[in-house]
Amino acid sequence: MRDSNENLIGQVDFETKLIREGRAVLVVPSMSGSAPPSHLPVFFNPRSKISRDLAVSVTAAFFSGARDLRVIEPLTGLGARVIRLLLEAGVFGVGFASDRNEQAIRLASMNRELNGLTERLVLRRANANLAMMEAVSKGERFDYVDIDPSGSHITYIESGILATKKGGILGVSATDLSALSGVSPTTSEWRYGVQLHRTYVLREVALRTMVCSVIRSAAKLGIAASPILTVHLNHFVRTFVRIEGGITKALDLLRRLGYLSVCPACHEVSTANQLREVIGRCVHCGSEVKPIGPIFLGRLSSPEFCEKLGRTIESGMYRETARLIYRVANELQDIPYYYPLSLIARLSKRSTPSPLKVVQALRDAGHVASLTHLDPTGVKTNATLREVRDLVAGLH
Ligand SMILES: C[S@@+](CC[C@H](N)C(=O)[O-])C[C@H]1O[C@@H](n2cnc3c(N)ncnc32)[C@H](O)[C@@H]1O
Numbered sequence: 001m002r003d004s005n006e007n008l009i010g011q012v013d014f015e016t017k018l019i020r021e022g023r024a025v026l027v028v029p030s031m032s033g034s035a036p037p038s039h040l041p042v043f044f045n046p047r048s049k050i051s052r053d054l055a056v057s058v059t060a061a062f063f064s065g066a067r068d069l070r071v072i073e074p075l076t077g078l079g080a081r082v083i084r085l086l087l088e089a090g091v092f093g094v095g096f097a098s099d100r101n102e103q104a105i106r107l108a109s110m111n112r113e114l115n116g117l118t119e120r121l122v123l124r125r126a127n128a129n130l131a132m133m134e135a136v137s138k139g140e141r142f143d144y145v146d147i148d149p150s151g152s153h154i155t156y157i158e159s160g161i162l163a164t165k166k167g168g169i170l171g172v173s174a175t176d177l178s179a180l181s182g183v184s185p186t187t188s189e190w191r192y193g194v195q196l197h198r199t200y201v202l203r204e205v206a207l208r209t210m211v212c213s214v215i216r217s218a219a220k221l222g223i224a225a226s227p228i229l230t231v232h233l234n235h236f237v238r239t240f241v242r243i244e245g246g247i248t249k250a251l252d253l254l255r256r257l258g259y260l261s262v263c264p265a266c267h268e269v270s271t272a273n274q275l276r277e278v279i280g281r282c283v284h285c286g287s288e289v290k291p292i293g294p295i296f297l298g299r300l301s302s303p304e305f306c307e308k309l310g311r312t313i314e315s316g317m318y319r320e321t322a323r324l325i326y327r328v329a330n331e332l333q334d335i336p337y338y339y340p341l342s343l344i345a346r347l348s349k350r351s352t353p354s355p356l357k358v359v360q361a362l363r364d365a366g367h368v369a370s371l372t373h374l375d376p377t378g379v380k381t382n383a384t385l386r387e388v389r390d391l392v393a394g395l396h
């Protein structure tokens with residue numbers, strides 16, 4: 001297979017080292033791991049290994065049994081992700097990858113040769129949107145598209161949705177957590193069109209703002225983007241959405257957008273489908289509340305897909321990912337918020353109780369309850385915060 005970068009293959013003018021990640025051997029800048037990734041001549045973050053493990057595991061499970069599928073990674077850096085997808089997922093025939101940084105493409109070319117993928121990976125120095133839209137303009141689409149930027153995904157999302165085949169998946173990450181979570185409300189407003197502010201559920205809000213932005217971008221194009229797995233880890237959030245045609249499905253997802261409020265006085269959470277239902281006063285104590293939204297209030301992960309992923313994941317090879325999937329699979333998907341027991345402990349001036357004990361006690365009291373991967377002390381439940389506080393007081 002030919003690409004337009006043969007003149008880029010060769011040496012780079014900075015020091016490199018060899019590392020192993022998954023089944024790949026990779027040449028990376030020698031300062032990787034010790035300098036911030038954005039200060040390197042080519043971006044590489046060893047801490048994002050779990051994000052790449054996830055992409056491999058999700059595509060292996062989702063497409064299991066298929067062969068010769070097509071993948072594109074338009075923000076590839078030195079090619080780690082696309083190379084691992086080709087080597088490890090067992091479903092891809094050819095990969096296409098691009099980056100605007102010439103040095104990145106040089107390194108990706110070296111990595112392609114090192115991993116024996118000369119015939120299976122097409123590399124190109126190009127703008128990400130151009131790479132995807134050029135393919136779309138020729139009628140080419142991909143079974144899997146992976147958008148993995150530094151910062152926001154929003155610049156690339158429409159091209160990513162259009163470049164994904166119907167029935168395929170789009171994997172998207174973002175690292176602009178302060179805009180997605182409400183820590184920087186002005187940026188949340190202009191970038192994502194949502195009213196947010198800082199609350200104790202900010203990690204959940206970040207995931208729900210991101211998924212909302214993907215669903216809305218797809219709906220505008222008459223496409224449904226249904227989340228099958230959504231996680232918040234370290235410095236990033238990531239969702240995998242199934243892409244399907246059809247206004248009815250797109251509308252069905254839009255109808256699950258809504259609002260959430262967290263009372264500044266009693267800390268109770270309320271949810272509503274319509275803005276007018278949350279503007280005003282807290283139903284629990286009457287204090288003034290500010291709405292958060294619109295965000296996605298539906299299921300961030302599909303229990304059926306998590307179950308399949310849990311069954312098929314190579315837990316020896318992807319141990320950390322397997323643990324994460326187990327936690328997500330056991331999370332309540334229909335409660336769009338959680339209570340941090342650390343908050344309850346602070347309010348009650350007591351030590352933080354065992355989250356597992358609290359979950360069990362809530363279940364014994366007839367509520368639904370689960371842990372969440374978003375916070376080690378977080379509990380999801382249909383009980384009110386007051387009910388959880390009373391129950392925790394009884395445990396001490
Ligand atoms: C977070 S890094 C990618 C990391 C890679 N996906 C991985 O898993 O190792 C983002 C990359 O996007 C590239 N980039 C940024 N803006 C771009 C654009 N508009 N078009 C193409 N590449 C771009 C940067 O050069 C950088 O290599």
Ligand SMILES: [Zn+2]
Nearest residue numbers: 263266282285
């Ligand atoms: Zn209140």
